[in-house]
Amino acid sequence: MTDTDDFTQPIYRDDDADERDITNKTVAVLGYGSQGHAHAQNLDDSGVDVVVGLRKSSASWDAAEADGLDVATPVEAAEQADVVSMLVPDTVQPSVYADIEDAIQPGDTLQFAHGFNIHYGQIDPKPGVDVTMIAPKSPGHLVRRNYEAGEGTPALLAVHRDETGEAKSEALAYAQAIGCARAGVLETTFQEETESDLFGEQAVLCGGVTSLIKAGYETLVENGYSPEMAYFECMNEMKLIVDLMYEGGLGEMWDSVSDTAEYGGLVEGDEVVDEHVRENMQETLDRVQNGEFATRWIAENQAGRPSFNQRHHAERNHEIEDVGERLRGLFAWAEQETEREPEKTEAEVRQ
Numbered sequence: 001m002t003d004t005d006d007f008t009q010p011i012y013r014d015d016d017a018d019e020r021d022i023t024n025k026t027v028a029v030l031g032y033g034s035q036g037h038a039h040a041q042n043l044d045d046s047g048v049d050v051v052v053g054l055r056k057s058s059a060s061w062d063a064a065e066a067d068g069l070d071v072a073t074p075v076e077a078a079e080q081a082d083v084v085s086m087l088v089p090d091t092v093q094p095s096v097y098a099d100i101e102d103a104i105q106p107g108d109t110l111q112f113a114h115g116f117n118i119h120y121g122q123i124d125p126k127p128g129v130d131v132t133m134i135a136p137k138s139p140g141h142l143v144r145r146n147y148e149a150g151e152g153t154p155a156l157l158a159v160h161r162d163e164t165g166e167a168k169s170e171a172l173a174y175a176q177a178i179g180c181a182r183a184g185v186l187e188t189t190f191q192e193e194t195e196s197d198l199f200g201e202q203a204v205l206c207g208g209v210t211s212l213i214k215a216g217y218e219t220l221v222e223n224g225y226s227p228e229m230a231y232f233e234c235m236n237e238m239k240l241i242v243d244l245m246y247e248g249g250l251g252e253m254w255d256s257v258s259d260t261a262e263y264g265g266l267v268e269g270d271e272v273v274d275e276h277v278r279e280n281m282q283e284t285l286d287r288v289q290n291g292e293f294a295t296r297w298i299a300e301n302q303a304g305r306p307s308f309n310q311r312h313h314a315e316r317n318h319e320i321e322d323v324g325e326r327l328r329g330l331f332a333w334a335e336q337e338t339e340r341e342p343e344k345t346e347a348e349v350r351q
């Protein structure tokens with residue numbers, strides 16, 4: 001464990017976990033998407049007995065088998081397992097849980113990578129079952145890529161229910177087996193993980209950044225600058241700037257850019273992301289905390305995702321996507337380094 005003098009809370013590392021708390025169990029990984037394929041393969045490589053749970057019709061079934069994993073239906077997988085890792089999309093988890101509930105026995109564990117369905121009351125696990133979470137703070141493909149490179153991905157650990165008295169040590173061993181304890185595992189609650197994760201992806205990581213990029217791109221193009229110039233300035237260089245912050249914090253980035261960029265950025269940054277943006281962020285957090293976002297997302301799915309589909313297609317058809325695809329075609333290295341999920345089909349988007 002890290003020295004708590006340096007941090008506000010303990011951060012668990014490989015030495016804090018006992019691999020036998022997971023290598024003596026069978027884990028059913030339900031879903032073989034972004035997180036599912038990474039957890040299943042990392043667990044398998046760490047010597048854990050894994051069975052992947054998928055619908056018979058699943059396009060991922062052959063992929064999981066080709067990766068050398070045992071595959072069964074979610075019910076069959078849950079019947080064999082001591083730990084069921086719920087890695088299907090948040091919106092389908094309640095119906096998948098209803099299907100597998102009878103297959104889970106007292107003393108088993110139901111584990112999540114995000115707390116949405118527990119926190120907002122969409123799943124109420126049956127008595128006698130441990131309920132835990134290991135939530136990697138990363139897209140799943142990097143959880144796998146980092147593991148293979150001998151590196152780790154930070155994760156959050158939470159215990160919602162501990163019937164066996166072993167919920168935390170088992171979750172920590174799971175985190176170790178998927179490579180997260182190489183980096184660090186922070187203990188939290190389902191509430192804190194859910195609300196901070198939703199806020200982060202909406203206001204900053206996914207929603208905030210894409211809106212900032214599009215607004216910058218559109219401002220340049222509307223003022224007569226070329227799309228190629230605007231793409232390189234507002235999108236391509238974003239990665240290079242963020243990489244510096246990832247490696248060495250804000251300071252390393254500011255040290256690397258010119259003094260002109262540092263002065264202009266410090267002065268104008270707060271003009272662009274002003275008090276009004278902070279008020280908007282607070283409202284976003286309010287909607288997460290009071291359940292308004294969750295209610296809207298659940299209703300959106302029940303209605304067949306009309307707003308999601310419209311926004312999904314508008315985003316994919318934004319001009320920056322077209323110019324970006326053509327420009328990235330010039331980067332010889334991009335194809336080797338970038339491990340992208342194939343574009344979702346219409347049916348998958350509607351799911």
Ligand SMILES: NC(=O)C1=CN([C@@H]2O[C@H](COP(=O)(O)OP(=O)(O)OC[C@H]3O[C@@H](n4cnc5c(N)ncnc54)[C@H](OP(=O)(O)O)[C@@H]3O)[C@@H](O)[C@H]2O)C=CC1
Pocket residue numbers: 030031032033034035036053054055057058059060061074086087088089090092096113114135136137138139140141
């Ligand atoms: N994406 C990420 O990087 C992160 C995700 N999380 C959390 O991890 C969990 C999983 O998310 P994510 O990896 O994005 O999920 P994905 O959308 O990538 O999951 C797709 C997988 O789920 C399967 N699936 C979909 N519907 C069903 C169903 N009804 N029954 C059985 N299998 C089904 C799909 O198979 P099929 O071929 O049958 O459709 C596919 O294998 C969520 O709780 C999410 O919030 C947490 C951190 C980051």
Ligand SMILES: CC[C@](O)(C(C)=O)C(=O)O
Pocket residue numbers: 136137138139140197200201205206
């Ligand atoms: C940032 C999006 C995320 O929360 C993640 C990769 O951590 C997600 O839900 O996919």
Ligand SMILES: [Mg+2]
Pocket residue numbers: 136137138197201
């Ligand atoms: Mg997240």
Ligand SMILES: [Mg+2]
Pocket residue numbers: 114197198201
């Ligand atoms: Mg998330």
